[in-house]
Amino acid sequence: MTHEKLAAQLAPNLALLAALGEMANITRAAELLAVPQPTLSRRLAALGETLGAPLTAPHGRGIRLTRAGELLADAASDAVARLESGVRRVLEEVEPSSGHVVLGFLHLLGRSLVPSLLRDYRATHPGTRFTLVQGSRQNMLDRLRDGELDLALLAPTPADPAFESCVLSEQEILLSVPSAHPLASRDEVTIAELADEEFVLLEPGYGLRQITDALCAQAGFEPKIAFEGQESDTVRGLVAAGLGVALLPHFEPGFPAGVVEVPITPRASRSIGLVWRAAEPLPPAVAAFRAHTTRR
Template sequence: MTYDSLTAQVAPHLPLLAALRKTGNVTRAAELLGVPQPTVSRRIAALADVLGAPLTVPDGRGIRLTRAADLLAEAAERGLATLDAGVRLAREEVSPESGHVVLGFLHLLGRSLVPSLLRDYRARYPGVRFTLVQGSRQDMVDRLAGGELDLALVAPLPSVPSLASAGLVDEEILLCVPAGHPLAGRRSVRMSELAGEEFVLLEQGYGVRTLTDELCAAAGFTPRIAFEGQESDTVRGLVAAGLGVALLPRFGPGPPAGVAEVPLSPRPYRTIGLVWRAGEPMTPAVTAFREHVLATPQH
């Protein structure tokens, strides 16, 4: 008999071993397990046959575990404690009231959209736990496809067969220039007018960077890159310092000091949406949060 097969035969009897070690009495062990005493006696005999050694010896009016059985019972208690903890975690995981959601999102969405969604949802389900992961659009899409995330908020929406998505809101992209820039007071600016400007861009993999490259290409030029960054706040800071121009979503409720936001003509938009793995089952907690997000109006 191999170790694995012996373990498989002993595993169903772990509660019995723990109960015997705790009570030292067959009758009380049967009560603790909620089974008739003859059933406990039969299980003791069957397990003794599997081990090839007795489990108990008489001890006054009760019983005492043999040394071999006591070692096994001690391991059974540790194993049951670990299993109990796992069961509690699994129960939380599948409960919409106390489950766990791993949500990925773009840095740009952490200012208002994500906090408002979480605030409203936690008001209904305060026991739900969230793990929040931020990164570039491509990073979020890759992590979602790889199973690291349950849901992701990205823009623009990916065209990947294994992923499903739903748009939430269309967000206008504006030209950000230093406050003293000649274009700062304009009512609108055409992309072709930016051909001679130096750009402060987000790195490759960010949705706004992809959109910027596409808009420049459509206007017939390649942007001259002065700096590249990973966060929109850094990009805006560099613009405010006079180091270039950038295309970014509106900074609410108004642009930061030193930066002017100017509409482009025609006005470009990006669609912010929720993405999940297509055709895969979700836990109730993830499903409930997805439905909450899809049902929440965005402006």
């Protein structure tokens, strides 16, 4: 039998194979698909006979996927994901105003940029539904690559051919120090002057952490780490408590309590941009939001 004919016979069982690959357990896969376990077991056995190789093997009190089963489950998961994407695009072609956008963004951008973008867009597209996901820059890129996000607002934008992006704005990076710190009264500060300071940093994987490490390296030192956090508001709170200094964008709106922002020299900034997967068609609602945001 040719591989085309085999594929045609396997096609009706894509959801079964994908569920088994995800759950690695026949009972849970059957529950996920809402079919009796004996039915699922018989279908798996029949698929194995068709292929000439078993898809599962006994493992303790349960089963495990064979190598053939793993290969088919991986392929089925990819195929189901593409089918779901296609169904979504079709439904949104029929009714684009009621589409769904999954938008990822850095924690800091949730303070003003994201709310303003969504407010402006929903004024003309009130039926569009958004799922908002926050995380580190690397986490957002990973989830975007895996198809868990449609778009992501990141800083800086990635230099990776797997993604396309459009820069929306530039943010100047400033030194944040406690209000009683000796540097708080300065008009500007060089990065080299911070060599003996203790830093409050975002964890590795965050764009601001990469910028801080790079600026300090250019000045000839590694930052002394007092604390690491996952949100810029937490970092600012630790700075306000006198526990270190930090390199952060301007606080919006207004000014942070207990923290003074001092310009650094040489000047540094970061680009904020909208990012999406390259060479991949977007569902209509996602494409409309991208066009609105980037004015493309």
